[in-house]
Amino acid sequence: MHWHFPEDLKYTGKHEWVKMTDQNGKKTVLIGITDYAQDKLGKIVFVELPETGREVKPGESLAVIESVKAVSDVFSPVAGSVLEVNEGLFDTPELLNEDPYAAGWIVRLAIADEAEYAGLMSVSEYLTFVRQAEEEV
Amino acid sequence: MKKGKALIFEMGHAGRRGYSLPPLDVPPKPLAELLPQELARQLPLEIPELSEGEIVRHYTNLSRSNFAVDLGFYPLGSCTMKYNPKINEEAAGLPGFAFLHPCQDGSTVQGALELIHRTEECLKEITGMARFTFQPVAGAHGEITGLLVIQAYHRARGEDRRRVLVPDSAHGTNPATAAMAGCEVVQIPSDARGMVDLAALQKAVDEHTAALMLTNPNTLGLFEEDILEISRLVHAAGGLLYYDGANLNAIMGYARPGDMGFDVVHLNLHKTFSAPHGGGGPGSGPLGVREELAPFLPLPVVEANENGYYLDYERPLSIGKVHSFYGNFAVIVKAYTYIRMLGADGLKQVSTDAVINANYLMSRLKQTYHLPYDRLCKHEFVLSAVKQKKKGAAAADVAKALLDYGMHPPTVYFPLIVEEALMVEPTETESKETLDQFIAAMEEIDRRIGENLTEITRAPHSTPVGRLDEVKAARQPRVRWSREKDREKD
Numbered sequence: 001m002h003w004h005f006p007e008d009l010k011y012t013g014k015h016e017w018v019k020m021t022d023q024n025g026k027k028t029v030l031i032g033i034t035d036y037a038q039d040k041l042g043k044i045v046f047v048e049l050p051e052t053g054r055e056v057k058p059g060e061s062l063a064v065i066e067s068v069k070a071v072s073d074v075f076s077p078v079a080g081s082v083l084e085v086n087e088g089l090f091d092t093p094e095l096l097n098e099d100p101y102a103a104g105w106i107v108r109l110a111i112a113d114e115a116e117y118a119g120l121m122s123v124s125e126y127l128t129f130v131r132q133a134e135e136e137v
Numbered sequence: 138m139k140k141g142k143a144l145i146f147e148m149g150h151a152g153r154r155g156y157s158l159p160p161l162d163v164p165p166k167p168l169a170e171l172l173p174q175e176l177a178r179q180l181p182l183e184i185p186e187l188s189e190g191e192i193v194r195h196y197t198n199l200s201r202s203n204f205a206v207d208l209g210f211y212p213l214g215s216c217t218m219k220y221n222p223k224i225n226e227e228a229a230g231l232p233g234f235a236f237l238h239p240c241q242d243g244s245t246v247q248g249a250l251e252l253i254h255r256t257e258e259c260l261k262e263i264t265g266m267a268r269f270t271f272q273p274v275a276g277a278h279g280e281i282t283g284l285l286v287i288q289a290y291h292r293a294r295g296e297d298r299r300r301v302l303v304p305d306s307a308h309g310t311n312p313a314t315a316a317m318a319g320c321e322v323v324q325i326p327s328d329a330r331g332m333v334d335l336a337a338l339q340k341a342v343d344e345h346t347a348a349l350m351l352t353n354p355n356t357l358g359l360f361e362e363d364i365l366e367i368s369r370l371v372h373a374a375g376g377l378l379y380y381d382g383a384n385l386n387a388i389m390g391y392a393r394p395g396d397m398g399f400d401v402v403h404l405n406l407h408k409t410f411s412a413p414h415g416g417g418g419p420g421s422g423p424l425g426v427r428e429e430l431a432p433f434l435p436l437p438v439v440e441a442n443e444n445g446y447y448l449d450y451e452r453p454l455s456i457g458k459v460h461s462f463y464g465n466f467a468v469i470v471k472a473y474t475y476i477r478m479l480g481a482d483g484l485k486q487v488s489t490d491a492v493i494n495a496n497y498l499m500s501r502l503k504q505t506y507h508l509p510y511d512r513l514c515k516h517e518f519v520l521s522a523v524k525q526k527k528k529g530a531a532a533a534d535v536a537k538a539l540l541d542y543g544m545h546p547p548t549v550y551f552p553l554i555v556e557e558a559l560m561v562e563p564t565e566t567e568s569k570e571t572l573d574q575f576i577a578a579m580e581e582i583d584r585r586i587g588e589n590l591t592e593i594t595r596a597p598h599s600t601p602v603g604r605l606d607e608v609k610a611a612r613q614p615r616v617r618w619s620r621e622k623d624r625e626k627d
Contacts, residue, residue, distance in 0.1 A: 040556075043607070043608045045608055045612050046611065046612075068607045068608060068611060069549075069550040070550060070551075070553055071309065072553075093612070094608075
């Protein structure tokens with residue numbers, strides 16, 4: 001497979017990555033879409049981001065990504081509240097294509113329950129998941 | 138076929154005219170004497186100045202740069218790009234229809250009102266609904282009207298239901314409409330057969346469910362076989378069933394949304410009922426409802442009494458108007474002409490032939506292109522270009538290459554549940570020869586991908602413009618014309 005999936009991230013079945021970070025002793029998670037997701041979406045032209053302070057439940061739509069092919073939701077992998085959004089994506093949505101794991105991060109959440117993070121897929125589980133998805137088509 | 142791309146504003150010459158008026162036979166009066174100064178323009182109006190011949194050439198060239206169903210095969214999935222019979226235009230152009238003013242007194246437009254009434258009767262019979270409104274002027278407009286009617290219905294029963302269920306194979310307009318109506322959208326997954334996943338639906342319906350929006354046959358061209366069970370589940374929870382009529386062309390005369398349990402139906406007269414579609418519109422998206430929902434329809438509706446036909450505004454529960462006047466009347470004339478030209482048996486034949494054409498194409502093309510849901514289809518089917526993509530050409534490349542064969546491509550990248558989707562809907566009006574030409578073109582494109590990949594990935598080669606920069610068009614659209622010198626300011 002020609003996609004890149006960093007070892008230190010957790011993954012979801014909706015092709016988001018989640019990174020646990022420690023900000024002054026407060027646990028926050030960064031959320032973005034995987035290299036696989038950006039490749040499947042094609043060139044991304046518009047991103048709609050949530051208001052900071054919004055409370056989200058797992059599975060709730062967090063952001064909307066529009067590519068030349070399709071419009072798709074980014075679903076929140078965990079419960080929490082929105083601390084910060086990547087405003088750079090308004091002017092340069094192509095960051096999601098070019099640098100999905102760093103400059104292309106989407107949202108930072110204050111995570112409500114760290115156990116939810118632990119329950120997400122590891123890189124090896126996600127690899128298996130992507131492989132299966134690829135075999136199906 | 139390549140032509141200059143000058144806009145009409147960039148053509149012509151100052152002072153050139155396409156007309157010559159007779160000399161004034163009254164003394165001229167300066168504008169200042171006729172208008173107060175604050176109402177007069179300060180700057181001259183910048184309008185193109187061309188001769189009649191230049192104008193004719195300009196627009197004729199533009200029309201030749203366009204592709205149309207009158208020029209070639211147009212298998213754009215879910216759009217039902219069928220032939221538009223020319224007699225429709227003749228009927229809609231009759232002076233008694235074409236020269237009406239919408240503010241005329243009802244007594245002077247009895248024929249037009251009767252035509253709306255008769256079309257309503259036909260659509261009621263075709264769909265099994267109790268009443269129709271003709272105000273919505275597009276499919277999505279019918280959808281939002283339908284959801285407003287559904288909300289009014291629930292409110293009148295003292296219920297606040299805000300959740301709209303939409304299958305993941307739905308047209309994008311369905312979730313967009315639900316969001317526009319202020320509802321929460323809940324996506325229902327498809328199962329391995331490409332049908333609504335009943336277990337997931339069962340879990341999703343509850344006391345918050347306002348409606349399930351469903352297209353049947355769905356966008357994979359497959360008939361939702363569990364529709365009666367779907368209807369039972371949604372209704373048991375107190376929700377309503379909304380029928381997106383985009384794919385009605387597959388089942389006319391065979392099955393009726395009303396008999397499947399649908400409560401609200403929108404139709405696309407510009408698809409199923411042969412009025413021009415796409416840029417050639419305008420559209421018409423009439424909305425039909427069951428008896429219990431009829432009081433909420435937009436006002437006015439056409440009624441009849443012993444004095445003839447009239448527009449009924451006495452509808453206290455109505456959601457109000459959703460369009461000026463009564464919708465796109467000329468499109469209703471075209472649809473009525475079509476229905477009466479074909480009759481009940483003819484409409485049934487339309488669906489028969491649409492389904493046969495689609496199955497013929499599918500059974501031939503699946504030998505070259507992957508068919509993810511390999512079952513008997515209705516009026517359309519969805520191929521996947523995954524095999525071609527492995528060789529370097531994606532669905533979009535196959536689509537662009539088709540343009541060089543003088544054919545419009547199928548819909549690409551939709552429905553979203555099929556990777557590298559190519560959604561093909563031939564319609565009933567195409568001959569076997571045309572279908573065979575399409576098959577040959579699709580097979581040849583597949584061969585050429587192996588032989589000369591860049592020729593395909595750089596196609597089209599014969600159209601007025603080649604590949605457009607879709608990313609730039611989406612990120613930095615220029616939506617109005619401006620003079621070269623002013624462009625920086627925009």
